[in-house]
Amino acid sequence: MPDRVHLRVVVPKNRNLSGWLYVELDGKPVTRMRVLARGSRGPGDTQFLENGNTPTGVYDGSVFQSTQNFPVESYGPWGAIRLKPLSGNAITAEKLFGRSGLLIHGGSLGGPGYWRGNGALRATYGCLRVSNSDMHTLLQLLVEDDSMGMSRATLPAVTVTIQD
Amino acid sequence: MNASEHDPKSLKIFLVLAFLWGVFGLVVTAHAEPALPLSPPGFENQAQWQKAVQAVVEKKDATVLLSILQVGDGRLDGYFSTNYAHYLQEIAQKQTELFLKVAAEHHKKDWKAALKYLVNESQGLPRNLERAMERIPKKSPEYSHAQVALKVARGEAKKLGKE
Numbered sequence: 001m002p003d004r005v006h007l008r009v010v011v012p013k014n015r016n017l018s019g020w021l022y023v024e025l026d027g028k029p030v031t032r033m034r035v036l037a038r039g040s041r042g043p044g045d046t047q048f049l050e051n052g053n054t055p056t057g058v059y060d061g062s063v064f065q066s067t068q069n070f071p072v073e074s075y076g077p078w079g080a081i082r083l084k085p086l087s088g089n090a091i092t093a094e095k096l097f098g099r100s101g102l103l104i105h106g107g108s109l110g111g112p113g114y115w116r117g118n119g120a121l122r123a124t125y126g127c128l129r130v131s132n133s134d135m136h137t138l139l140q141l142l143v144e145d146d147s148m149g150m151s152r153a154t155l156p157a158v159t160v161t162i163q164d
Numbered sequence: 165m166n167a168s169e170h171d172p173k174s175l176k177i178f179l180v181l182a183f184l185w186g187v188f189g190l191v192v193t194a195h196a197e198p199a200l201p202l203s204p205p206g207f208e209n210q211a212q213w214q215k216a217v218q219a220v221v222e223k224k225d226a227t228v229l230l231s232i233l234q235v236g237d238g239r240l241d242g243y244f245s246t247n248y249a250h251y252l253q254e255i256a257q258k259q260t261e262l263f264l265k266v267a268a269e270h271h272k273k274d275w276k277a278a279l280k281y282l283v284n285e286s287q288g289l290p291r292n293l294e295r296a297m298e299r300i301p302k303k304s305p306e307y308s309h310a311q312v313a314l315k316v317a318r319g320e321a322k323k324l325g326k327e
Contacts, residue, residue, distance in 0.1 A: 043322055051242075068216070101244045102242040102243075103243055125240075125244075125246050
């Protein structure tokens, strides 16, 4: 298990488009995966609005959240990483605008009629969404026991930076 | 010096230390990590929340449905919204008439908002929900509410992704 993990998320200003999540373990880049930081408040800059886009800034991501009892189509089976705001718009969004409950998680992809296209990452209520297979990859990189049944996992020190 | 007498200097030191201890305590408390609730407000845990949904779906419990709809009155964000939308969608699909009746009776605005949630999480208007709402008899008191709700939901669905 790595000691330090940095998840560097780079998303376009137009959040209708996907960005990249770069995984860096102990300072070394390991892999990257597609990520969507689009909320459900419609287009534009909605990061300070309830259910809006994921706010930019720095988060602590060291707490694992089991998704065993959560709807699998919304979260996927591989658990989630809680995002605790530390600085930047993230902390402003939390302290001044009351944003809460943001995670990194998977979930089913868009169907044929979905506005982002068939097979595209679906928008969330402010969380970062990756595909289920990428969430599994991420979990494998972060923990030793990545079985679906786990309700708790100890993550290393994970810092998540979101920039646009 | 008699033991019962107070030394003013010691007393001052004691007061300063007590003050500093108090300040330290306040700082520590302020930085204590608040526990993040995992279930929506008003529900102790996720299992209780699922049980409530089950009561509505299986037993058509209107009182429980009302308590669920009231959750939507409060602030919901991130996964709270996602879970709320998911269960509301389940109720709306399986008990459409009850859903419309209770929501419309108690707070008209609620179920419009509820449908907006459904449309956003489903990223469109779920076709089976749409069909269920269309099946509501014209003479039923829920019919007009269903029509308004459908209009709102369809409008919301159109807005998705538009610049």
